[in-house]
Amino acid sequence: MSAFHPRVIPYFGGKARLVPRYPRPTRSEIVEPFAGSATYSLAYADLKVTLYDTYPLLVALWRYLIRVSPSEILSLPLVQHVDDLPESVCEEARWLVGWWMNSGSTAPCKSLCSWGKAGTRPNNYWGVGRRALLAEQVARIKHWTAHEVSYENLPVAQHPDATWFVDPPYQGSDGTHYSQDNSSLNFTHLGDWCRSLPGQVIVCENTGADWLPFEHLAYGKAGLNRPGWLSSAQALWTSDPRPVQDIFDLMAESSSSTELSGDTVKGDSEGE
Numbered sequence: 469m470s471a472f473h474p475r476v477i478p479y480f481g482g483k484a485r486l487v488p489r490y491p492r493p494t495r496s497e498i499v500e501p502f503a504g505s506a507t508y509s510l511a512y513a514d515l516k517v518t519l520y521d522t523y524p525l526l527v528a529l530w531r532y533l534i535r536v537s538p539s540e541i542l543s544l545p546l547v548q549h550v551d552d553l554p555e556s557v558c559e560e561a562r563w564l565v566g567w568w569m570n571s572g573s574t575a576p577c578k579s580l581c582s583w584g585k586a587g588t589r590p591n592n593y594w595g596v597g598r599r600a601l602l603a604e605q606v607a608r609i610k611h612w613t614a615h616e617v618s619y620e621n622l623p624v625a626q627h628p629d630a631t632w633f634v635d636p637p638y639q640g641s642d643g644t645h646y647s648q649d650n651s652s653l654n655f656t657h658l659g660d661w662c663r664s665l666p667g668q669v670i671v672c673e674n675t676g677a678d679w680l681p682f683e684h685l686a687y688g689k690a691g692l693n694r695p696g697w698l699s700s701a702q703a704l705w706t707s708d709p710r711p712v713q714d715i716f717d718l719m720a721e722s723s724s725s726t727e728l729s730g731d732t733v734k735g736d737s738e739g740e
């Protein structure tokens with residue numbers, strides 16, 4: 469796994485802290501059919517990465533992040549309210565700045581939250597440190613692509629041997645918060661679709677979801693940073709026939725123990 473910082477959008481349901489717990493990609497391409505903030509792909513950013521999502525604003529923001537230069541990011545003003553940005557700042561950059569006004573939102577915000585104003589974790593919010601990290605990150609994703617496509621219409625044949633990281637809105641109440649939420653998902657269909665994908669398939673859910681034989685993975689906050697949010701029991705289904713624990717053992721053999729600890733993701737040391 470690269471030491472690359474795994475967040476460019478502080479998205480509700482993002483998996484930044486949990487990324488080290490998932491199996492590593494075994495293919496040279498990662499496809500995320502429910503991309504969100506694509507925290508899994510960001511940990512392996514040098515691979516070919518293809519993102520799909522149905523949230524138009526989010527896909528437009530990804531396309532901006534893919535094309536924008538580091539110097540353009542560094543030129544974005546340090547404001548505490550999006551409306552204080554000059555008119556010359558494009559819409560996508562306003563969404564980016566707005567998302568970093570808060571932590572773990574499903575959509576861009578307008579003004580810096582009280583935690584951001586308190587300044588205790590400056591890299592978690594729009595400011596000089598986060599802006600510098602973003603400038604580094606956008607330089608690493610120039611070869612990525614992002615598409616506004618629902619998973620049923622995704623051109624699977626274009627990805628004949630990929631690592632599929634499938635992280636849909638969850639079946640339970642956690643999946644109801646998104647602009648594109650779980651209400652239109654047929655989980656029986658989605659389960660069959662996941663089983664049919666070619667290559668390595670990793671599917672995320674909460675423990676208790678019943679549309680695939682999920683195994684408990686970890687208790688994790690995922691991308692949520694707000695006090696009062698309870699940790700959820702994260703679960704995993706993978707097409708890899710080895711049991712989850714075996715995969716972790718294999719990962720442990722080939723990695724340093726610090727890298728594997730879910731609590732020592734690089735982001736945490738930076739106040740994520």
Ligand SMILES: C[S@@+](CC[C@H](N)C(=O)[O-])C[C@H]1O[C@@H](n2cnc3c(N)ncnc32)[C@H](O)[C@@H]1O
Nearest residue numbers: 481482483502504505506507522618619635648
């Ligand atoms: C749990 S989030 C993904 C989180 C992501 N793994 C991350 O690290 O940020 C689920 C995403 O699925 C998207 N989505 C919802 N319905 C979809 C559909 N039918 N096809 C593709 N994406 C969809 C939502 O817009 C949302 O961004």
